[in-house]
Amino acid sequence: MQKCGGCGKFISASAAAKCNCCPNVFHRVCVAIPDGVKISTTWECPDCVVKRPKTDNSATPVKSVEDGYRPTDAAPSGYVDIDHVQDYSFTGESLNNTALDQTQPFRVELSLELRLFREEMRQVREEFAEFRRELAGVYSALGRLDELENRLLALEQHHDKHEARISALEKSRELEIPENMITSLQRTVAELKQELSTREQEALVADLEISNVPEVRGENTIHTVCVLAKRIGVELDERDIVFAERVGVGGGRVEDGTEELRPRRIVMRLTRRHMRDELLRAARVRRSATTEAPGLPTPPRRFYINERLTSANREIFRQARATARSLGWRYVWTRRGRVYVRQADGRPRMYLRSVDDMVGVFGLGTVSSELSK
Template sequence: MRREMALYMAELREYRQEMSEWRSDVHKRLDSLERRIELVEQRQENPPSSPKVAELEMVVSQLKSELNDRDQEALLTDLDVGNLPETTGENTVHTVTVLATKLGVQLSSADIVFAERVGAVERSPTGDVTAAEERRARRIVVRLARRDLRDELLQAARVRRTLSSTDLGAPGAPRRVYVNERLTRANRALFHQAREECRRLQWRYSWTKRGRIFVRLADGKPVHAIRTEADLTRVFNSANVG
């Protein structure tokens, strides 16, 4: 087991190195293309709607989409956990293992690559950090050693949708604890927009699977994949017309 874990971690480090080099190369290409677009527009050699500028903008958009897809692939063993009570000096790894136990999944500290709070600590108007029971807990991002563990936790969380902070023995008003896939910043923003549109138009379902965003009006209706803001316009506007 130790040898297998060591081999896995070595492969993971090699994969991260390759991803880092690939991302660096894509960022350089994006910077170069964006500079070319700026130069073309500044010199007014071509109007903004010219085929040359449109082609460059399309290439930049495609590269950004490809970069986002690769970043999402790197998060396939990650989870996003929200509404877990936050305390000073807490051990987030222990907190996550307790949560897993409540969900019926056996998880040891060796199964967790890292678990940490993200985001700014909420402060009072006077600038002081508010009391632990009064401030909103920051979400925890978790990276697990294996993808099957992440999938097992996600499935268990879907079964126990009503799990609350009270079930974990936390003080204060009960809050529903959620466990989701971890998304890139771009996908998180896009998923938020998709959910808002679903609420506004009373669509029943919006969810993610392996970093992909999907929506559906109701049972028996077609499933729509959302990859860009243009997809939001296409899917929801066409639904309104229908």
Template sequence: MVNKCGICGKFINPLDGIKCTKCDGLYHQVCLKLSPGHQVSSKWRCRSCKGNKLDNKGSSSSRMHSCADGHTDDIREDLSPLLQVSSGNMVEEVRQVIRAEMSSFRDELARICSTISDFNNRANAIESRLSTLEDQLAARAMDEEVRMSTIEERLAVRGVREENVNLNGIISQLQTQLNDREQECFLCDVEISGLEERSGENLINMVSLIGKKLGVDLDDRDVVSVERSGPRPSAVEGGSQQRSRVVTVRLTRRALRDELLRAARVRRGADTSGINSGTPRRFYINERLTRLNKQLFYKAREEGRRKGWRYVWTSGGRIYIRRGAGTPAYRIRSDMDIEKFFGDAIV
């Protein structure tokens, strides 16, 4: 807090001024017409505080106050020359104010540095915990591999039919679990087929145009990655035309992927007109499936077509079949399920 003299209004050092014991006001000794080093009573009060006290006691007390404080008239007469303060004192007072402000600034800066240091320590602790979790996951994956290797070794050494059946069941179960986990990684992915492959193509722009054509607003921020999957195409028999590879798109949200699939089903038959030059071709958008699920889906469709089952579809990376409207739906998890639901083995 900056202190000022109650008479001249200039800055004053609390140690150099005289302080009123009632109102805590500060005054220069010069402004009070006192010589340097003058001893002041510990119960000294300023003129205003004395005047308030004397007003309560009556006019006679007021006259006594005027006699006791003989400097009042002199102070009023000398106010004008006392308002001129030397430049040296003014500079010193400003320096004291700046020192106080700089000291406060340093304290605040030290507090901020301490807070930043605490945040850095917390971030390091989080990184350490993440590293530990990654090591644990790697160890678990290694244990799974060791476990499967152990099962295969037992199958090769014992050669017992009953144990082979049990172990094959365990392996099948583990493969199913691994397949399900791999499929969960594709919950935000779609595959677009039927897009002509060209050198230097901009796949992200192509996906955005497809989204607009289907009524789904897609921009660059909604696409995590997009690429052509599979080996380079080879020439089709009887001509030089090549079969284009599938475009795999990973979106930021599963809800956005589901919206794109619904729009593709509603606008079934959409083609590439307005997306790229050349002859318009129909394109198809489907869920991205694992290699095992693709094989099962293909077998289920072929067998369903042969047996007259009307519905074979995927939802959330899972394969379902239904004979007709109003009949129960079944989920296909393995070749055994295809044999079970369709009635006989598939060659």
């Protein structure tokens, strides 16, 4: 938008009077051109007219101010020759009133625009202030993050130093531990293991296991136990049995589905310990008892009733039997969960609590060879 060459205010192109000689434009009021009068394309602004060289025009009659402005008769209706407008003038009062009337609405509009502009500028300043505050908060947070990162790095370094010191102390302690202390600790661990095994065996004080009893699908194990007890002369009621079940891994089944090649052993727990002892005594008396009885699978087999041992004691018993057989020792048995051996009649019995005891009884070379088998 261009500015008026007279008053310096902004002007729209439709309401402007453009000079033919210079690029300036003017309000109609500023150059005294009434509204509705068509502006000639050869119109010149007052500055250009003043700059035009003057000629001697003494023949031109002088016209008074009262004559006012009149368009030429030759001009068409609504057309004014602007070239002659500069030769006339309005009275001072009428010109001032006309300019004031024309500029008053523009001033009001410009004042509103300036007020809106100031309001927008105030909002922009407030937004910039808020943005500065937010940016300051971001800078502060970044500063705190840097501080936290530095503290974390310091903590990591401190932690690494402590780990290095602990590793050094552990290595030094390993080097400082005497051999006798290690031996003592190993002995303590062995004693604790032995005590734990003893406690486990005491928990099986009312348990028995029966082996070499044929197994069939869908069998009633409690009924089978009662029948076997009757075979050795002990009347056993089902209410005297806490549980009876097959354990271990057996061989494959025969295709007709009646018997296993290697039957699993039966473990049972009785409600009273004296019933267990009675069954053991009867089994020792009738060692040749078989499974030949109504309700039991055929062919009949010889079955064995023994104390139920923990896995550790069962392994000791197995190794003791194998070693005693190879050395010609006559007796290997269990009593109340303990494994005993005797070389011959009249010789003292030996209590085996662990493999170390077997080494002391049978000798290191013999036990080592049996363990390697």
